Amino acid sequence: MARTFRPMGGLFHPGRAPVAGQSRKAALPDTLSVLDPKHVRNRTETGRDRRRIGCVWCGARASSFCRWGPASRRGTVKDWHTNCCRSNVLLKEPRRGAGLRPRRPKRIQLYETDIDQSRTGMPPQRRVAVMKRLGRFLLSSLPWFMIASLLTAAFYLEPAAVEEAVQPAAVSHNDRFYDVAYANPGEIWLAGNMGKIVNSDDQGETWREQTTPVVSNLQSIDGWDHDMLVAVGDGGVVLRTEDGGTTWTQVEAPVSDIADKLIRVRVMEDGSAWITGEFGAVLVSRDRGRTWTDATTEEQDVTWHDVAGDGEFLCLVGEYGRIKVSRDGGDTWTEVESPVGSTLNAVAFRDADHGVAVGLQGSVLVTADGGTTWDPLTPIVEEHLYGVIWHDGQWLVAGDKGIVASAGADARDWETRRVSARDYGWHTGIAAVGDRWFLTGHSNGFYGNGEWRRVDSKKRETDS
Incomplete structure (x- = not known):
């Protein structure tokens, strides 16, 4: 029998705590719908503002917004909770088009972390993106760096004295x-x-x-x-x-x-x-x-x-x-x-x-x-x-x-x-x-x- 959950502050929390001697994971209901297609369709068409979504068990928030609002109460809460507690989840916005039904959003893992944030890391995709942005920044900054160097040399560097100056000829073709x-x-x-x-x-x-x-x-x-x-x-x-x-x-x-x-x-x-x-x-x-x-x-x-x-x-x-x-x-x-x-x-x-x-x-x-x-x-x-x-x-x-x-x-x-x-x-x-x-x-x-x-x-x- 499915348990009843209620939203609290934009987050899903279970209606009651587990009984004594029972683990939190075992106390989870078997099904919870993460996304209702009908609800997604209606909210997408009306353009409702985005809302935060989070884990229905621990309350950990995802790393982005969901523009179709909170999920319904059908689905597998254990899978949801297990994936959420392993990582933050991004619900990708489905593609839209004339006569097309919105697809089920995909869970995209942004970065691995424990709930207590005892260890951190960065996936290869994000590392590549960061390096590209850093490279573009350095290339765009190079001309300004050169200009700053020239200005510094002009204002703060003194020309060295020439020991042997070139002397003009005593008699030149311009002399009268x-x-x-x-x-x-x-x-x-x-x-x-x-x-x-x-x-x-x-x-x-x-x-x-x-x-x-x-x-x-x-x-x-x-x-x-x-x-x-x-x-x-x-x-x-x-x-x-x-x-x-x-x-x-x-x-x-x-x-x-x-x-x-x-x-x-x-x-x-x-x-x-x-x-x-x-x-x-x-x-x-x-x-x-x-x-x-x-x-x-x-x-x-x-x-x-x-x-x-x-x-x-x-x-x-x-x-x-x-x-x-x-x-x-x-x-x-x-x-x-x-x-x-x-x-x-x-x-x-x-x-x-x-x-x-x-x-x-x-x-x-x-x-x-x-x-x-x-x-x-x-x-x-x-x-x-x-x-x-x-x-x-x-x-x-x-x-x-x-x-x-x-x-x-x-x-x-x-x-x-x-x-x-x-x-x-x-x-x-x-x-x-x-x-x-x-x-x-x-x-x-x-x-x-x-x-x-x-x-x-x-x-x-x-x-x-």
Whole structure:
């Protein structure tokens, strides 16, 4: 005969306890319906809320919900109780579909355990699922871990100091040097943009940059010997050194408040030095560049581009073809008639009487009486000419678009050519170094025997 059970708090408990001397398992009824198909069908269709189910004997709850409510009282309670007390039971929801009768739910063992939970374990299926979820979590976290590592390195790690920094070349293709000084045999100095001065003591094979206190463009440089040199430039800058350029010191110079660009500096045989520049600037130093005084009688709206002489005799050339001569060391100046009206950029003398001046549009003037009179020559080229020197029995001239020219002592017959078929840059400075010429300007290098070699490149080019 079947016993009667009543639900208590969503759990099934037997109606009465076993009698004395009888085990709990023996006191269980023989049948108890775990699931009523009709009840399942009705509750499934109405969508009743899920309720907890549990063991009808010990009251242990299953590990999930049953959406069709409590079971009926037909079935085998012993089997139910035995399985329940061995393990928790999950009643799997039956499949539903049009015209299909719900199936009897299956008991799925989630994990083995005793009622007193004295031992625990995990079935292989659940272990695999957990490992998969852990793997997915680690893979999804990897990008964030990398980002966190990079941020940590950026904020908390300090870069290590490099013991040997890469030093840029002393002379590069971007440098613009406006003048060159060959004050001592074998030694060359270049002065140019951003206050840069470089020096070579091995005929230009290697170069060293020297430290200067200014960033103004340096227009000219000249010196008496290996140690004593002077450089001038924009903004009225005058620099001097007494140790071959190891240290350069800026000295004061009386320049105009209106225009203060200093263009050329020349040292003389008597130890004096002369500077020419904008707004009629003519400065002189008689103590090897330590102090400077104004050698002009009045300010003039004219730029003097160059000065030449031996200290006692001096000759100035500048804008509009103007020429001035002094024969008493600059105490008095006489302006002489010029046969040209274009600017004269440079002048040089091979002795007290013979000199050459060059300027814009290929102008060349020649004097044989110490600058008292000047004879114009037919322009040797159409390009502007910027520099002229006398060396080893010939005149050397440098100009625009890579033009160089040379002539004999009388300066009547000129031979012109380009330093390279591919070099059309301008050159403002020229110096004789051995049997070659050194040119500065848009490009810097040696020219000799029909070959042009830039100092910022090992490549050699020919003038053909």
